[in-house]
Amino acid sequence: MKPNKQNFITPPLKSKKKAWNKATGRNNKGRITAWHRGGGHCRLYRNIDLKRKSTQGIVVGLEYDPNRSAFLARIFNPDTKTHNYIIAPTKIQKGDIIRSNSKRNGLQNGHSKTLQNILTGSLIYNLSISPKKDGKFLRAPGAFGLILKRTKTLAKIRLKSGQYRWFNIKTIATNGIVSNTDSCFTKLQKAGQSRWLGRRPVVRGVAMNPIDHPHGGGEGKTSGGRSSVTPWGKPTKGPSTRTNRIQPKPNVKI
Template identity: 85%
Template sequence: MKTNKQIFLTQPLKSQTKDWNTSTGRNHKGRITAWHRGGGHARLYRKIDLKRKLTQGIVVGLEYDPNRSAFLARVFNPDTNKHNYIIAPTDIQKGDVIRSNSKRNGLQNGHSKALGHILTGSLIYNLSLSPGKDGKILRAPGAFGKILKRTKTLAKVRLKSGHYRWFDIRTMATNGIVSNAESRFTKLRKAGQSRWLGRRPTVRGVAMNPIDHPHGGGEGKTSGGRPSATPWGKPTKGPSTRRYRTQPKPNVKI
């Protein structure tokens, strides 16, 4: 996404920010459960309207968010004199009008609507799992879903992963594609930049001693000498470990 730097804002809103203590990968007992996390630059958390039921107004500009890869759009409501943050879609410009819970049919970029008011074939993002909840899926940079068909009560959406899911037509979503789609092509300039992001080094098992990892030890360079395993000896290559819950088929009324 090629963005105009002139629409970017440098200072966040004090009323919409709060302190944010990043996790170091430890649980309530102080033991590391998620490795390679810790350190990093101090961050402020921006309060984002993910329900998209009340935020409407004029786009003041875009902002960088250190807690996510997508950009944020700051929206000013002249009726209430309040600012709000939303996840910015692509091709949004300063001065664009943003509406929430809109009931107009069409392809208004950045407008949030219930699935029942979005045209079939439209691209959407910031989709909630059930009516009245925060948007949980399709929030990564460049993410979007597509509405394939609708019934009186349900809408079938193709997600970015290629999966198909049925959602209640009262579920809220936003027209468009999440901004900063080219973030995955960003290359870090030096190792310290990874530490700024809170990522700690990753050490290969074959570079360790045998007391530290099953792949460790040996004379010279070795490839482990055994099937791939975790530091605790659990096999890491094999069948999928993902659990698929069997969901009852929806009662589709056409």
């Protein structure tokens, strides 16, 4: 979806923001388990309705979310006078009507329904793994799933990865495709942008000294001369799975 400035609202809702403590690649003991993470710009998390049970109303506009690449849609409910956020689908505009837990059959963009009320062959996103749970699948920009067939209790869905998986027919999903499909074409303008996103520099092992990495050292630009290993000497791609078995000689009588 190409961003339209008329549909965007710059200031987010203060009531729907909260502090978010980033783990920066550390576990509960404070030890780094995921490398090259840390720093980054300060962010506030937006409370998004991922269950899509009661969020319905009129689309007021779209917003940028610093915690995800997809856009957010702000929904105003005139009955309760409240605002809520949902993950915006493509081709959504101001003034559109959004309903939750709808029982109408059709291809209403942005409407959430159970899988038993969605037509076979429809594109869906924000799919929950089980009933009454938050949407966990198909939330990346441009992601969508395809409903292939249904039974009385299950529905077969093709995910973005190409995997075919069965889900409970009472799980909730949303019609449409996640917005900002062109996010994969964005390029960083400078190295500082990577640091703003919380990505720290990655140093190659062959550029280190031999005391720091098994690939380090050597005269000139040496590639290491061995398979890729971690700084502790373990294979980075796992142990070898190939077995070179010697073929037995055929028993041929001359």
